[in-house]
Amino acid sequence: MKPTFEKLSTQKKTIFLESAFQEFALYDYAQANIGRIAQSAQIAKGSVYQYFEDKKSLYFYLIQQAQQKKQQAISHIFQEKNDDFFNLFEKINQQNLLFDEQNPVLQKFLYNVSQERHNEELGNLHEKTLKQSTLFFQKMIAQQQAKNLIDTNIDAQTLAFFVVNHSAGIAEFLKIFPNENPQIFLKKWLTLFEKALCIS
Amino acid sequence: MKPTFEKLSTQKKTIFLESAFQEFALYDYAQANIGRIAQSAQIAKGSVYQYFEDKKSLYFYLIQQAQQKKQQAISHIFQEKNDDFFNLFEKINQQNLLFDEQNPVLQKFLYNVSQERHNEELGNLHEKTLKQSTLFFQKMIAQQQAKNLIDTNIDAQTLAFFVVNHSAGIAEFLKIFPNENPQIFLKKWLTLFEKALCIS
C-alpha cells in the first residue's frame, strides 16, 4: 500500500475497499480484474496504481484488513470473564457466525483466500493465513491463561490452531448445506464436538 | 474427445492424461494452461487440438474419466453381501479414503472441479458433478434394497445425496488436518455420525 491511499478521504477509501473486496469475493486472485475494481469504484484504472504497488500488494492489503476486522469483531469476547473453555469456544463460533452473516462480502472474500491454491506468485496463502489467525487466537488464549481462565496445561498454540480450523469446518459445512439454520447447526455441531471429545 | 486420441498408444495416452490431470489439479479451469500440458507431455501445443476439440472438451473428458475411475474403485463394495447400512457406509468411506491416498492428483483434480464457481462457460459444475455422483450411489443403493440389504423404507436418492456430501466433508476435513491419520479419523467420524443419527 502506498501513502497516497492513506491520505484519501474516508469516503473514497471506503468505496475503493468495498469495490476491491467485492471483486475478490466474486473472483479468485487470477480472475479478479483491476479495471473492474476501478470502474466499480468510479476512479481511473491508473489511480489504483497510485494507491497500491500492484495487484498482489492490493490483495495482501485486503487480506490483512479483512482479518483485522474479523478479529476486532471477535476479540471483545476475550475481555469478558469466561468460566470455562467450552463456554469460550461456543462464543467464538457464535461470533464467527454473526460476523459472516453481517459481512457476507468479507466472508466470501476470506473463504476465497483460504481456497487459493499454492501459487508461485502468492506463495502458500493457505498456510500464511492459517498462521496469522492462529497467532491471533494464541495471544487471546495466552491472556486467558494468564488470568487462569483456561487450563495452563494446554498448549496455547495447539488449542489456537484447533479453534481456527474448527471454525473453518463450520463455515465449510454451512456452505455445503446452505439451507441449514446456522444457529441450530452450530448447536448440533457443538454437542457432537463435546461428545466427540469425551470419546476420544 | 477426438478419435485421434483413442487411437494413441496406451503409453502416450497415459502420459498425456497424467499431464492434463496434473495441470487441472494445480490450477483451476481458467488458469490451467494448454501449453504447459503439452510441454509436460512432451508434445506440440497443436497436438492437444488433434486429441480434443478445445480446452473445455478436454476438461469435461478429464472429469468423466476421473469420476469413472473413482466409481470403479468403489463399486466392488456393492458386489459383496453387506449385512447392514452402517457397515456399507463405513466401507464406502474407507474406499474413498484409500482412493484419495492412492490417487492424490485425481483427488486434487476432483476437489478443484467441485470448487469451480458457477461460470458461463462451464455451467454449474458443482451441481452437475454432485448429480452425477449421487446418481451412481442411488443405483448402488437401489440394488442393495432389491436384495433387502438396505431398508427399503429409506429413499434411495436422499440417502445417496447424503452419502456423497458426507464423503466430501471427510475429504475436506482431512485437507484441513493433513497430519491426522485418516483411518483413525474416519473411525472417530463414523462414531460421531452414528451417535449423531441417534441424537437428531
Add this chain to the structure above:
Amino acid sequence: MKPTFEKLSTQKKTIFLESAFQEFALYDYAQANIGRIAQSAQIAKGSVYQYFEDKKSLYFYLIQQAQQKKQQAISHIFQEKNDDFFNLFEKINQQNLLFDEQNPVLQKFLYNVSQERHNEELGNLHEKTLKQSTLFFQKMIAQQQAKNLIDTNIDAQTLAFFVVNHSAGIAEFLKIFPNENPQIFLKKWLTLFEKALCIS
C-alpha cells in the same frame, strides 16, 4: 467503437483509419490482420482493442464511415435543381466516379465489402450494404419527387435500387478496363443506357 477512439486526436484517428481502410482494401475480412493495422498505424496491437471491441466491430465501423463519406460527397447533388431524371442520374454517376478517383482506398474497401461472401460471422453483408445504399437514394429521390423534379409515378425504392446496382456495374466495368478513360466511358455507358431504356 469505444469512446476511447473518439477522444483521440484527429491526427491519430486519421492515421488509424487510413491504416485500417488500407488493410481491409488489400485483404478480405478473414485475411485482414489486426497486427498489420497496428504496425502500419505505429501503435501497439493492444491499442486497437482500446478503440474497438473486436475485429468485427472495427470492420462494421469502417463500413459505416465509408458509406457516410461517400453519401456526403454525393448528397449535395440533390440540393441543386435538376430538370430531369437523366440529368440527375448522370450527375450521380459522375459524382460516384469522382469520389472513387479521389478515394481509391475507400473505393477498393467498399468494393471488397460488397464482394464479401455470406458468412456466419458477418451475416449477409452484400444484402446489408445494398439495402443501406438503396435507402439513401430512396430518400433523396423522394425529396426530389416532393419538389416535382422526378416523376411521382416512379416507385422511389425501385428506382433507388436500380441506381445503386447500375453504379456498381460502372465501377465493375472500370475495374476490368482500368485504362479506359472514366469520363468517356461514362458517356458511352449513359448513351447505351438511354438507348436501352427506349428499346426495352
Add this chain to the structure above:
Amino acid sequence: MKPTFEKLSTQKKTIFLESAFQEFALYDYAQANIGRIAQSAQIAKGSVYQYFEDKKSLYFYLIQQAQQKKQQAISHIFQEKNDDFFNLFEKINQQNLLFDEQNPVLQKFLYNVSQERHNEELGNLHEKTLKQSTLFFQKMIAQQQAKNLIDTNIDAQTLAFFVVNHSAGIAEFLKIFPNENPQIFLKKWLTLFEKALCIS
C-alpha cells in the same frame, strides 16, 4: 502436380478434383482448407501432398484444368464456318452461358479465381488468367482471320481482350440480377452491344 496423381485411377482422380473444385468454389484461396478437401474426397490429408507439392500448386493446377475444360467446351465453335464476327461473338457468349449453367461449380470456382486479390503468394492472378484467356481467343480469332471470316484490319489481341472482358461482364450482371433469364438477357445485351459499336 506430382506424377503420383496422374497414376491414380480415373475415378479417384475425378473424386479428388470434384472435391477440390468444390472447396475453392465455396471459399477463396486463403479460406480454402486442405483438410476439408481430403475429408470430402475420402482420402488422408497426407495424400494430398503425395499428389501436389502444396496448396498453391494444387490451386494453379485446378485453374489450368478449369480453363482447359471451358475452352474445350467452346473451341468447337471455331471449327464451324461462321460468316461474320457478330455471329461468332453471339455463339461464344451463348456457349459460355451454357457451360456455366452445366458446370456451376467450375463457374463459381473461376469467378473466385478472377476475384482473387493481388497477393504476395499467388501474384496477380486476375492479370494472369486474363492474359491466359485472351491468348486463347487471340489464336481462335487469328485462325478466323486466316480464313477471312473476320476482318483482318481488326487487331486480334485487342478484340480477344474485349471478348473476354465482355463475357465477364455478362457473368457479373447475371450474378447481380439472378432472377433475370440468361438467354433473354444475353439478347438484350447483344443488341445494346451492336448499337454501341455503331455509335463509337
Add this chain to the structure above:
DNA sequence: AATGAATGAGCCTTCATTCAT
C-alpha cells in the same frame, strides 16, 4: 495526484505441411 491511453506479454486456437509407420 488523477487520468486514461499505450504497451506487450501471454493464452487459445487453426491449419498447412512434414514425417514416421
Add this chain to the structure above:
DNA sequence: CATGAATGAAGGCTCATTCAT
C-alpha cells in the same frame, strides 16, 4: 504409396502495468 499423427507459426484477444498529460 497411403495414412494420419505431429508440428509450430500465426492470429485474435485480454489485462496488468506504465506513462504522458
